[in-house]
Amino acid sequence: MAILVVAEHDNTDLKDATHKTVTAAAAMGGDVDILVAGTGVKDVMAAAAKIDGVRAVLGVDHVSLTRQLAEAMEAVIVPLMSEYDAILAPDTTAHKNYMPRVAAKLDVMQISSITGVESADTFVRPIYAGNAMATVKSSDSKKVITVRTTAFNAAGEGGSASDKMLADPASPSTSEFVGEELTKSDRPELAAAKIVVSGGRGVGSSENFAIIESLADKLGAAVGASRAAVDAGYVPNDYQVGQTGKSVAPELYIAIGISGAIQHLAGMKDSKIIVAINKDEDAPIFQVADYGLVADLFIAVPELEAAL
Amino acid sequence: MKVLVPVKRVLDYNVKARVKADQSGVDLSNVKMSMNPFDEISVEEAVRLKEAGTATEAVVVSIGPAKAQETIRTALAVGMDRGIHVQTDEDLEPLAIAKILKAIAEEEGAQLVITGKQAIDNDYGATGSMLAALLDWPQGTFANTVETSGDSITVKREVDGGLQTVKLTLPAVVTTDLRLNEPRYARLPDIMKAKKKQIDAKTPADYGVDTAPRLTTVKVTEPAGRSAGIKVESVEALVGKLKTEGVI
Structure with missing residues (x-):
């Protein structure tokens, strides 16, 4: 069996989500190749070639792939799939965007956000925001899979896979990149951070979020938020942790002023240590927290920062 | 421009899903069902x-059991013009749904299809992009803002790290994210008026689509539980614990 893993990268650095996806692919058994699609991908390809257990790294370098637009990714991947039995990609927004296109073109049903590999055709995935886990067996001849990377350990580095450049794809004619507004931050990325400090509706305002950010900076942590805090406009949507946001599994997750709605828990319950600070002692977040502190966050958070 | 909006009837988002004792799925008997929240945003x-x-x-379509008609009525009550109900008691996968929607989009001559980015029951997040691929249309997923102008649509998308803007040539598929808009509530007179709006009754067979599932559910189980830990009395005690754990 031959498996293609699509790399997560920003045209400069290879992201850890790739290593985790390789682990999921390896669990299916077979040869694992990595596709790096982007512009100026040489460095990313070199990094991908070091991942343990990888056979070959395929590179495709074209301006239409700089932002990995869905139509362009479909055009690159679908023809490649005649050589592969399965394709896996991290379930980040970049890949969730085009993977169903690939599946539809191959006439197969996508298996989304897997958290476990039972065999080459059977997978575990969360449904209902993680309130239930479904084990599904695919009868499709090719498997198109997105991977909940927080559920897999990163593959090690020490390999030396071969590399190969693919021919330029045709540029899609019906969609074009116009621009982007990326949150500028010196903090670690939410999905990859060792420590995440998240604020909820209890934080009360956009201005008050400064105390969450200040604690995060002291800890070298990423800043997250509950959907309630995002809906209330305290922080941008890409801070959101939960079913409709990002899934995180850091060493330490500190939930501040977060009640612990099901949809939030779905995105953080795999964290190693969970700390909750909330003035409501009956808040559901305490049912999943390893350490709970019933306190007014406006007193406890600055105190915590000072104590570190 | 004709707009097509597919909607799905799902377990209400405020209701906690309960796994059936025989592990065959989630118990949907006698629980509140509502329109998928992302579909409300599409509507x-x-x-x-x-x-x-x-x-x-603006045409609303739902593919599902007899009661999916209620979901269509809800959409008609907030201003959709007409409904199409493709009745089936099978729990169709996004691939089959996308094939039926393709046939409807072509039959209707739709220029824009707006779908939710995911349904909150199966969480596949696949239907919109699959439909775009089957139609060979461009797509703007996880929409935060949309703006149409002539034969194009500009979609600002929610992506990891911020927002990305793409310009698509119509016809196109857009999938909605939470911040696109705030859905309105239906007013009573409009609910009454919606009862008179037309809903065409169809079946998957009318569209010649093979709806056989590709995935078999082996079992559905409760997620691994996480037990509650301890309450600490002070910030000092908390810092002590975290140092012992070696996480700070």
């Missing part, structure tokens, strides 16, 4: 396009 966006004079007709 709202279509109605706004109509109110702005951009859309000439």
Whole structure:
């Protein structure tokens, strides 16, 4: 069996989500190749070639792939799939965007956000925001899979896979990149951070979020938020942790002023240590927290920062 | 421009899903069902396009059991013009749904299809992009803002790290994210009026689509539980614990 893993990268650095996806692919058994699609991908390809257990790294370098637009990714991947039995990609927004296109073109049903590999055709995935886990067996001849990377350990580095450049794809004619507004931050990325400090509706305002950010900076942590805090406009949507946001599994997750709605828990319950600070002692977040502190966050958070 | 909006009837988002004892699935008997929240946002966006004079007709479609008609009525009550109900008691996968929607989009001559980015029951997040691929249309997923102009649509998308803007040539598929808009509530007179709006009754067979599932559910189980830990009395005690754990 031959498996293609699509790399997560920003045209400069290879992201850890790739290593985790390789682990999921390896669990299916077979040869694992990595596709790096982007512009100026040489460095990313070199990094991908070091991942343990990888056979070959395929590179495709074209301006239409700089932002990995869905139509362009479909055009690159679908023809490649005649050589592969399965394709896996991290379930980040970049890949969730085009993977169903690939599946539809191959006439197969996508298996989304897997958290476990039972065999080459059977997978575990969360449904209902993680309130239930479904084990599904695919009868499709090719498997198109997105991977909940927080559920897999990163593959090690020490390999030396071969590399190969693919021919330029045709540029899609019906969609074009116009621009982007990326949150500028010196903090670690939410999905990859060792420590995440998240604020909820209890934080009360956009201005008050400064105390969450200040604690995060002291800890070298990423800043997250509950959907309630995002809906209330305290922080941008890409801070959101939960079913409709990002899934995180850091060493330490500190939930501040977060009640612990099901949809939030779905995105953080795999964290190693969970700390909750909330003035409501009956808040559901305490049912999943390893350490709970019933306190007014406006007193406890600055105190915590000072104590570190 | 004609706009098509598919909607799905799902377990209400405020209701906690309960796994059946025989592990065959989630118990949906005697629980509140509602329109998928992302689909409410799609409906709202279509109605706004109509109110702005951009859309000439807004058609809502639901593929599901007899009761999916209620979900269609809900959409009609907030301003959709007409409904199509493709009745089936099978729990169809996104691939089959996308094939039926393709046939409907072609039959209706839709220029824009607005779908939710995911349904909150199966969480596949696949239907919109699959439909775009089957139609060979461009797509703007996880929409935060949409703006139409002539034969194109500009979609600002929610992506990891911020927002990305793409310009698509119509016809196109857009999938909605939470911040696109705030869905309105239906007013009572509109609910009454919606009862008179037309809903066409169809079946998957009318569209010649093979709906056989590709995935078999082996079992559905409760997620691994996480037990509650301890309450600490002070910030000092908390810092002590975290140092012992070696996480700070």
